Amino acid sequence: MTQCVYLIDDDDAIRDSLSTLLASVGWQRQPYASVADFEHQHSDWRSLRGCLLLDIRMPGKTGLTLL
Structure with a gap:
């Protein structure tokens, strides 16, 4: 699997x-x-490669909570 940047932001x-x-x-x-x-989309984090x-600061679950 190729490495990827997973970008999560609520602002379009x-x-x-x-x-x-x-x-x-x-x-x-x-x-x-x-x-x-x-x-x-990604329930199994072990298969991910990248960052x-x-x-x-986002509605719902924040980036800090995910981290």
């Missing part, structure tokens, strides 16, 4: 901008609008 503009920036330097990225969306880029 921030998420889109960061995703575009990461893509411009050739990094694989997967953007999510919430921690719940991320957890729904998390988290917003720390």
Whole structure:
């Protein structure tokens, strides 16, 4: 599995901008609008390769809570 930046941010503009920036330097990225969306897609964390880029203030579960 390739390494990826898992980008979780509830602000559409921030998420889109960061995703575009990461893509411009050739990094694989997967953007999510919430921690719940991320957890729904990735229930088994052991299979993930890469890093998390988290917003720390979001409605519901925050980036700090996930971390």
